[in-house]
Amino acid sequence: MTTDAPPLDPRVIALAHYAGRAVLESVLARHGLTFQQSVTLRLAALADGPVRREELAGGVTGALKTGAAEAHAVIDELVTAGLLAPQDTAGLRITDAGREAYARTSGETAPHSARIYAGIPEEDLAVAGRVLTLITRRAEAELAALAG
Known part of the structure:
Protein backbone atom coordinates (compact mmCIF):
# COMPACT_ATOMS: atom_id res chain seq x y z
CA MET A 1 0.00 0.00 0.00
CA THR A 2 1.15 3.56 -0.54
CA THR A 3 2.41 5.59 2.39
CA ASP A 4 1.26 8.93 0.98
CA ALA A 5 -2.44 8.17 1.48
CA PRO A 6 -4.39 10.60 3.67
CA PRO A 7 -5.33 9.43 7.15
CA LEU A 8 -8.76 7.93 7.60
CA ASP A 9 -11.32 10.65 8.24
CA PRO A 10 -14.98 11.32 7.37
CA ARG A 11 -14.09 12.64 3.90
CA VAL A 12 -12.00 9.59 2.98
CA ILE A 13 -14.78 7.29 4.19
CA ALA A 14 -17.41 9.25 2.25
CA LEU A 15 -15.36 9.26 -0.95
CA ALA A 16 -14.89 5.48 -0.76
CA HIS A 17 -18.58 4.95 -0.01
CA TYR A 18 -19.82 7.12 -2.85
CA ALA A 19 -17.34 5.70 -5.36
CA GLY A 20 -18.46 2.16 -4.58
CA ARG A 21 -22.11 3.17 -4.49
CA ALA A 22 -21.79 4.79 -7.93
CA VAL A 23 -20.52 1.49 -9.33
CA LEU A 24 -23.45 -0.35 -7.76
CA GLU A 25 -25.97 2.24 -8.93
CA SER A 26 -24.66 1.94 -12.50
CA VAL A 27 -25.45 -1.78 -12.42
CA LEU A 28 -28.81 -1.26 -10.70
CA ALA A 29 -29.91 1.41 -13.19
CA ARG A 30 -29.59 -1.08 -16.04
CA HIS A 31 -32.21 -3.17 -14.24
CA GLY A 32 -34.51 -0.31 -13.26
CA LEU A 33 -33.64 -0.51 -9.56
CA THR A 34 -32.58 2.18 -7.12
CA PHE A 35 -30.02 1.84 -4.34
CA GLN A 36 -32.80 1.94 -1.74
CA GLN A 37 -34.73 -0.79 -3.56
CA SER A 38 -31.57 -2.89 -3.77
CA VAL A 39 -30.98 -2.65 -0.01
CA THR A 40 -34.60 -3.60 0.66
CA LEU A 41 -34.59 -6.47 -1.83
CA ARG A 42 -31.35 -7.81 -0.31
CA LEU A 43 -32.90 -7.90 3.16
CA ALA A 44 -35.89 -9.83 1.79
CA ALA A 45 -33.68 -12.18 -0.23
CA LEU A 46 -31.53 -13.07 2.77
CA ALA A 47 -34.49 -13.63 5.12
CA ASP A 48 -35.49 -17.17 5.98
CA GLY A 49 -38.86 -17.12 4.27
CA PRO A 50 -41.51 -14.41 4.58
CA VAL A 51 -40.67 -11.36 6.67
CA ARG A 52 -43.04 -9.12 8.60
CA ARG A 53 -43.45 -5.77 6.86
CA GLU A 54 -42.50 -3.84 10.00
CA GLU A 55 -39.37 -5.96 10.42
CA LEU A 56 -38.36 -5.32 6.81
CA ALA A 57 -39.03 -1.59 7.17
CA GLY A 58 -36.97 -1.59 10.37
CA GLY A 59 -34.07 -3.23 8.57
CA VAL A 60 -34.27 -0.62 5.81
CA THR A 61 -34.38 2.30 8.24
CA GLY A 62 -31.44 0.84 10.14
CA ALA A 63 -29.36 0.23 7.04
CA LEU A 64 -30.14 3.50 5.26
CA LYS A 65 -30.67 5.74 8.30
CA THR A 66 -33.96 6.87 6.84
CA GLY A 67 -37.44 7.28 8.20
CA ALA A 68 -40.12 4.61 8.39
CA ALA A 69 -42.28 6.38 5.79
CA GLU A 70 -39.45 6.27 3.26
CA ALA A 71 -38.81 2.59 4.00
CA HIS A 72 -42.49 1.73 3.53
CA ALA A 73 -42.55 3.69 0.27
CA VAL A 74 -39.64 1.62 -1.07
CA ILE A 75 -41.37 -1.58 0.02
CA ASP A 76 -44.51 -0.42 -1.82
CA GLU A 77 -42.43 0.25 -4.95
CA LEU A 78 -41.07 -3.31 -4.84
CA VAL A 79 -44.56 -4.76 -4.33
CA THR A 80 -45.87 -2.70 -7.26
CA ALA A 81 -42.95 -3.93 -9.40
CA GLY A 82 -43.78 -7.54 -8.50
CA LEU A 83 -40.46 -8.13 -6.72
CA LEU A 84 -42.09 -8.50 -3.29
CA ALA A 85 -45.54 -9.91 -2.61
CA PRO A 86 -47.85 -9.88 0.42
CA GLN A 87 -47.76 -13.05 2.50
CA ASP A 88 -50.44 -13.68 5.11
CA THR A 89 -51.70 -10.57 6.92
CA ALA A 90 -48.54 -8.62 7.83
CA GLY A 91 -45.83 -10.42 5.92
CA LEU A 92 -43.98 -10.09 2.65
CA ARG A 93 -42.08 -12.59 0.57
CA ILE A 94 -39.63 -12.12 -2.23
CA THR A 95 -41.07 -13.28 -5.54
CA ASP A 96 -39.27 -15.35 -8.14
CA ALA A 97 -38.79 -12.14 -10.15
CA GLY A 98 -37.38 -10.43 -7.05
CA ARG A 99 -35.00 -13.29 -6.36
CA GLU A 100 -33.88 -13.23 -9.99
CA ALA A 101 -33.32 -9.45 -9.91
CA TYR A 102 -31.31 -9.76 -6.69
CA ALA A 103 -29.21 -12.63 -8.09
CA ARG A 104 -28.65 -10.87 -11.41
CA THR A 105 -27.58 -7.53 -9.91
CA SER A 106 -25.44 -9.24 -7.28
CA GLY A 107 -23.78 -11.33 -9.97
CA GLU A 108 -23.10 -8.32 -12.15
CA THR A 109 -21.71 -6.33 -9.22
CA ALA A 110 -19.39 -9.10 -7.98
CA PRO A 111 -16.66 -8.71 -10.64
CA HIS A 112 -16.51 -4.96 -10.02
CA SER A 113 -16.15 -5.54 -6.29
CA ALA A 114 -13.47 -8.17 -6.90
CA ARG A 115 -11.43 -5.70 -8.97
CA ILE A 116 -11.90 -2.93 -6.40
CA TYR A 117 -10.59 -5.12 -3.56
CA ALA A 118 -7.99 -7.03 -5.60
CA GLY A 119 -4.47 -6.91 -4.23
Missing part, protein backbone atom coordinates in the same frame (compact mmCIF):
# COMPACT_ATOMS: atom_id res chain seq x y z
CA ILE A 120 -5.37 -5.45 -0.85
CA PRO A 121 -3.75 -7.64 1.80
CA GLU A 122 -6.15 -9.60 4.01
CA GLU A 123 -4.58 -8.02 7.10
CA ASP A 124 -5.36 -4.53 5.77
CA LEU A 125 -8.94 -5.53 5.00
CA ALA A 126 -9.32 -6.96 8.52
CA VAL A 127 -8.01 -3.75 10.11
CA ALA A 128 -10.23 -1.61 7.88
CA GLY A 129 -13.23 -3.77 8.78
CA ARG A 130 -12.58 -3.41 12.50
CA VAL A 131 -12.04 0.35 12.29
CA LEU A 132 -15.09 0.98 10.12
CA THR A 133 -17.26 -1.20 12.36
CA LEU A 134 -16.14 0.82 15.39
CA ILE A 135 -16.79 4.09 13.57
CA THR A 136 -20.25 2.85 12.55
CA ARG A 137 -21.14 1.89 16.13
CA ARG A 138 -19.97 5.24 17.45
CA ALA A 139 -21.81 7.17 14.73
CA GLU A 140 -24.99 5.21 15.45
CA ALA A 141 -24.63 6.04 19.16
CA GLU A 142 -24.22 9.74 18.29
CA LEU A 143 -27.27 9.58 16.02
CA ALA A 144 -29.30 7.96 18.80
CA ALA A 145 -28.18 10.66 21.24
CA LEU A 146 -29.20 13.37 18.78
CA ALA A 147 -32.61 11.78 18.31
CA GLY A 148 -33.10 11.11 22.01
Whole structure:
Protein backbone atom coordinates (compact mmCIF):
# COMPACT_ATOMS: atom_id res chain seq x y z
CA MET A 1 0.00 0.00 0.00
CA THR A 2 1.15 3.56 -0.54
CA THR A 3 2.41 5.59 2.39
CA ASP A 4 1.26 8.93 0.98
CA ALA A 5 -2.44 8.17 1.48
CA PRO A 6 -4.39 10.60 3.67
CA PRO A 7 -5.33 9.43 7.15
CA LEU A 8 -8.76 7.93 7.60
CA ASP A 9 -11.32 10.65 8.24
CA PRO A 10 -14.98 11.32 7.37
CA ARG A 11 -14.09 12.64 3.90
CA VAL A 12 -12.00 9.59 2.98
CA ILE A 13 -14.78 7.29 4.19
CA ALA A 14 -17.41 9.25 2.25
CA LEU A 15 -15.36 9.26 -0.95
CA ALA A 16 -14.89 5.48 -0.76
CA HIS A 17 -18.58 4.95 -0.01
CA TYR A 18 -19.82 7.12 -2.85
CA ALA A 19 -17.34 5.70 -5.36
CA GLY A 20 -18.46 2.16 -4.58
CA ARG A 21 -22.11 3.17 -4.49
CA ALA A 22 -21.79 4.79 -7.93
CA VAL A 23 -20.52 1.49 -9.33
CA LEU A 24 -23.45 -0.35 -7.76
CA GLU A 25 -25.97 2.24 -8.93
CA SER A 26 -24.66 1.94 -12.50
CA VAL A 27 -25.45 -1.78 -12.42
CA LEU A 28 -28.81 -1.26 -10.70
CA ALA A 29 -29.91 1.41 -13.19
CA ARG A 30 -29.59 -1.08 -16.04
CA HIS A 31 -32.21 -3.17 -14.24
CA GLY A 32 -34.51 -0.31 -13.26
CA LEU A 33 -33.64 -0.51 -9.56
CA THR A 34 -32.58 2.18 -7.12
CA PHE A 35 -30.02 1.84 -4.34
CA GLN A 36 -32.80 1.94 -1.74
CA GLN A 37 -34.73 -0.79 -3.56
CA SER A 38 -31.57 -2.89 -3.77
CA VAL A 39 -30.98 -2.65 -0.01
CA THR A 40 -34.60 -3.60 0.66
CA LEU A 41 -34.59 -6.47 -1.83
CA ARG A 42 -31.35 -7.81 -0.31
CA LEU A 43 -32.90 -7.90 3.16
CA ALA A 44 -35.89 -9.83 1.79
CA ALA A 45 -33.68 -12.18 -0.23
CA LEU A 46 -31.53 -13.07 2.77
CA ALA A 47 -34.49 -13.63 5.12
CA ASP A 48 -35.49 -17.17 5.98
CA GLY A 49 -38.86 -17.12 4.27
CA PRO A 50 -41.51 -14.41 4.58
CA VAL A 51 -40.67 -11.36 6.67
CA ARG A 52 -43.04 -9.12 8.60
CA ARG A 53 -43.45 -5.77 6.86
CA GLU A 54 -42.50 -3.84 10.00
CA GLU A 55 -39.37 -5.96 10.42
CA LEU A 56 -38.36 -5.32 6.81
CA ALA A 57 -39.03 -1.59 7.17
CA GLY A 58 -36.97 -1.59 10.37
CA GLY A 59 -34.07 -3.23 8.57
CA VAL A 60 -34.27 -0.62 5.81
CA THR A 61 -34.38 2.30 8.24
CA GLY A 62 -31.44 0.84 10.14
CA ALA A 63 -29.36 0.23 7.04
CA LEU A 64 -30.14 3.50 5.26
CA LYS A 65 -30.67 5.74 8.30
CA THR A 66 -33.96 6.87 6.84
CA GLY A 67 -37.44 7.28 8.20
CA ALA A 68 -40.12 4.61 8.39
CA ALA A 69 -42.28 6.38 5.79
CA GLU A 70 -39.45 6.27 3.26
CA ALA A 71 -38.81 2.59 4.00
CA HIS A 72 -42.49 1.73 3.53
CA ALA A 73 -42.55 3.69 0.27
CA VAL A 74 -39.64 1.62 -1.07
CA ILE A 75 -41.37 -1.58 0.02
CA ASP A 76 -44.51 -0.42 -1.82
CA GLU A 77 -42.43 0.25 -4.95
CA LEU A 78 -41.07 -3.31 -4.84
CA VAL A 79 -44.56 -4.76 -4.33
CA THR A 80 -45.87 -2.70 -7.26
CA ALA A 81 -42.95 -3.93 -9.40
CA GLY A 82 -43.78 -7.54 -8.50
CA LEU A 83 -40.46 -8.13 -6.72
CA LEU A 84 -42.09 -8.50 -3.29
CA ALA A 85 -45.54 -9.91 -2.61
CA PRO A 86 -47.85 -9.88 0.42
CA GLN A 87 -47.76 -13.05 2.50
CA ASP A 88 -50.44 -13.68 5.11
CA THR A 89 -51.70 -10.57 6.92
CA ALA A 90 -48.54 -8.62 7.83
CA GLY A 91 -45.83 -10.42 5.92
CA LEU A 92 -43.98 -10.09 2.65
CA ARG A 93 -42.08 -12.59 0.57
CA ILE A 94 -39.63 -12.12 -2.23
CA THR A 95 -41.07 -13.28 -5.54
CA ASP A 96 -39.27 -15.35 -8.14
CA ALA A 97 -38.79 -12.14 -10.15
CA GLY A 98 -37.38 -10.43 -7.05
CA ARG A 99 -35.00 -13.29 -6.36
CA GLU A 100 -33.88 -13.23 -9.99
CA ALA A 101 -33.32 -9.45 -9.91
CA TYR A 102 -31.31 -9.76 -6.69
CA ALA A 103 -29.21 -12.63 -8.09
CA ARG A 104 -28.65 -10.87 -11.41
CA THR A 105 -27.58 -7.53 -9.91
CA SER A 106 -25.44 -9.24 -7.28
CA GLY A 107 -23.78 -11.33 -9.97
CA GLU A 108 -23.10 -8.32 -12.15
CA THR A 109 -21.71 -6.33 -9.22
CA ALA A 110 -19.39 -9.10 -7.98
CA PRO A 111 -16.66 -8.71 -10.64
CA HIS A 112 -16.51 -4.96 -10.02
CA SER A 113 -16.15 -5.54 -6.29
CA ALA A 114 -13.47 -8.17 -6.90
CA ARG A 115 -11.43 -5.70 -8.97
CA ILE A 116 -11.90 -2.93 -6.40
CA TYR A 117 -10.59 -5.12 -3.56
CA ALA A 118 -7.99 -7.03 -5.60
CA GLY A 119 -4.47 -6.91 -4.23
CA ILE A 120 -5.37 -5.45 -0.85
CA PRO A 121 -3.75 -7.64 1.80
CA GLU A 122 -6.15 -9.60 4.01
CA GLU A 123 -4.58 -8.02 7.10
CA ASP A 124 -5.36 -4.53 5.77
CA LEU A 125 -8.94 -5.53 5.00
CA ALA A 126 -9.32 -6.96 8.52
CA VAL A 127 -8.01 -3.75 10.11
CA ALA A 128 -10.23 -1.61 7.88
CA GLY A 129 -13.23 -3.77 8.78
CA ARG A 130 -12.58 -3.41 12.50
CA VAL A 131 -12.04 0.35 12.29
CA LEU A 132 -15.09 0.98 10.12
CA THR A 133 -17.26 -1.20 12.36
CA LEU A 134 -16.14 0.82 15.39
CA ILE A 135 -16.79 4.09 13.57
CA THR A 136 -20.25 2.85 12.55
CA ARG A 137 -21.14 1.89 16.13
CA ARG A 138 -19.97 5.24 17.45
CA ALA A 139 -21.81 7.17 14.73
CA GLU A 140 -24.99 5.21 15.45
CA ALA A 141 -24.63 6.04 19.16
CA GLU A 142 -24.22 9.74 18.29
CA LEU A 143 -27.27 9.58 16.02
CA ALA A 144 -29.30 7.96 18.80
CA ALA A 145 -28.18 10.66 21.24
CA LEU A 146 -29.20 13.37 18.78
CA ALA A 147 -32.61 11.78 18.31
CA GLY A 148 -33.10 11.11 22.01
